[in-house]
Amino acid sequence: MGRTSDAREKILTTARRLIELNGYSALGVAEICKAAGVPKGSFYYFFESKEALVRAVIDEEWTEERDGWKVILGGDGAPLERLRRLFEATAAEQRAGKQSCGTVSGCMFGNLTLELSNRTEPIRVRLQEIFDAQVGMVRSVVEEARERGEVTVADSTAAARAVVAQIEGQVLFAKLYNDTQGLDTMWLNCLALLGARPPERAAAV
Amino acid sequence: MGRTSDAREKILTTARRLIELNGYSALGVAEICKAAGVPKGSFYYFFESKEALVRAVIDEEWTEERDGWKVILGGDGAPLERLRRLFEATAAEQRAGKQSCGTVSGCMFGNLTLELSNRTEPIRVRLQEIFDAQVGMVRSVVEEARERGEVTVADSTAAARAVVAQIEGQVLFAKLYNDTQGLDTMWLNCLALLGARPPERAAAV
Structure with a gap:
């Protein structure tokens, strides 16, 4: 439980930084997961889509x-x-x-x-x-x-x-x-x- | 000569409309060519990259x-x-x-x-x-x-x-x-x- 909510926070923090730098369209789910250091499966556990993340x-x-x-x-x-x-x-x-x-x-x-x-x-x-x-x-x-x-x-x-x-x-x-x-x-x-x-x-x- | 400059104008007009609608990142060269009705080779004849087009x-x-x-x-x-x-x-x-x-x-x-x-x-x-x-x-x-x-x-x-x-x-x-x-x-x-x-x-x- 501790690990999963940590992953959500990591995804959010990373996405926020990448959106600030490059905007929404340039953002890819694979890139976010890589930069956040979380597996792609975690992403879709917490967010149903890139739009939901944004x-x-x-x-x-x-x-x-x-x-x-x-x-x-x-x-x-x-x-x-x-x-x-x-x-x-x-x-x-x-x-x-x-x-x-x-x-x-x-x-x-x-x-x-x-x-x-x-x-x-x-x-x-x-x-x-x-x-x-x-x-x-x-x-x-x-x-x-x-x-x-x-x-x-x-x-x-x-x-x-x-x-x-x-x-x-x-x-x-x-x-x-x-x-x-x-x-x-x-x-x-x-x-x-x-x-x-x-x-x-x-x-x- | 008439045809090629016509293709350039078509690409520019189409790109302008798509950029107004969706911005730059969401724009793809293939999409522009399809919407403009010109072959992809024409695109790179006139523009060295998407950035040059923009x-x-x-x-x-x-x-x-x-x-x-x-x-x-x-x-x-x-x-x-x-x-x-x-x-x-x-x-x-x-x-x-x-x-x-x-x-x-x-x-x-x-x-x-x-x-x-x-x-x-x-x-x-x-x-x-x-x-x-x-x-x-x-x-x-x-x-x-x-x-x-x-x-x-x-x-x-x-x-x-x-x-x-x-x-x-x-x-x-x-x-x-x-x-x-x-x-x-x-x-x-x-x-x-x-x-x-x-x-x-x-x-x-």
């Missing part, structure tokens, strides 16, 4: 990320301060990824959206749920800030979606140029999108 | 898109008016794609960036050149608008990059939800990113 990888990644977002956005401080911390954590994660493996791997959900959403309906639906949840979490903070008169958006859902879209677009550039420097501008862009203009903006942008 | 597809797509951007951004009217037309054309293209094949296929350059940029250096370099060119074209218009006092950005390159990032992020959402409606908010987000606030903004956002 769904499990997505779920694991989102559970971790969502917990991180909850801690940051539900923490102490003014709403915009918490939102700023989320941007810093996002940039820090991409920088850490680059430091550990030499390449910016980007956002797994964005990567899989562009690669897979038109091909695999269950994965599209799951990715929709994840981005819906992200937009919902940002929207709550934006609404809090609006109640305090700190932002000037009329449609908080559209504003939250623009903020998440800006993150995805800037992370795409970080991956393309293998350079995380541009991520530092994300927060000022977010403030502009929300119609918030703290004193430092005029000097920095 | 580079040709990217170049063809960018030549068309760049010409369109030049006409729109170099046309008549105030700079922000020309930029608005670029956003409208981008949304219209995604809507037309959905009408013709039922799915929003997104931006080929964004799709290939997230799928390939960490795996194929020549393609990464080409995609960097394309996004550099896009950002440069937007920057010129932003600088024109700044000279007229219509926007308030200090760093026109960072601002142009934020605008292109917003387009990529919103097109990602359009693909994920297979719904182009969100693209209508892009222009107002662009104005916010540029610190431009025409009268209609307060009513519409």
Whole structure:
């Protein structure tokens, strides 16, 4: 029992790393098993297909990320301060990824959206749920800030979606140029999108 | 001579459609040849590899898109008016794609960036050149608008990059939800990113 659940974890960890590096289509079950050091029979004991494995990888990644977002956005401080911390954590994660493996791997959900959403309906639906949840979490903070008169958006859902879209677009550039420097501008862009203009903006942008 | 160049065009057109639908990794040379109705020997007469084909597809797509951007951004009217037309054309293209094949296929350059940029250096370099060119074209218009006092950005390159990032992020959402409606908010987000606030903004956002 201990050995089999260990094999499942090995497959998941290996698949997550390979998906981050190469995406979904380039991934083969034989390659995963070889890299994870588990027999192919184990793979099909735990996962009925490569697609099922990818769904499990997505779920694991989102559970971790969502917990991180909850801690940051539900923490102490003014709403915009918490939102700023989320941007810093996002940039820090991409920088850490680059430091550990030499390449910016980007956002797994964005990567899989562009690669897979038109091909695999269950994965599209799951990715929709994840981005819906992200937009919902940002929207709550934006609404809090609006109640305090700190932002000037009329449609908080559209504003939250623009903020998440800006993150995805800037992370795409970080991956393309293998350079995380541009991520530092994300927060000022977010403030502009929300119609918030703290004193430092005029000097920095 | 007429027949061979016809075969090259068939391969390119077919590959472009298949890449838009399924991405790069899922694409096989045999599949392209079958769908294009050309023998496999023809493929290797024109393209030394699948990667060489994809580079040709990217170049063809960018030549068309760049010409369109030049006409729109170099046309008549105030700079922000020309930029608005670029956003409208981008949304219209995604809507037309959905009408013709039922799915929003997104931006080929964004799709290939997230799928390939960490795996194929020549393609990464080409995609960097394309996004550099896009950002440069937007920057010129932003600088024109700044000279007229219509926007308030200090760093026109960072601002142009934020605008292109917003387009990529919103097109990602359009693909994920297979719904182009969100693209209508892009222009107002662009104005916010540029610190431009025409009268209609307060009513519409």
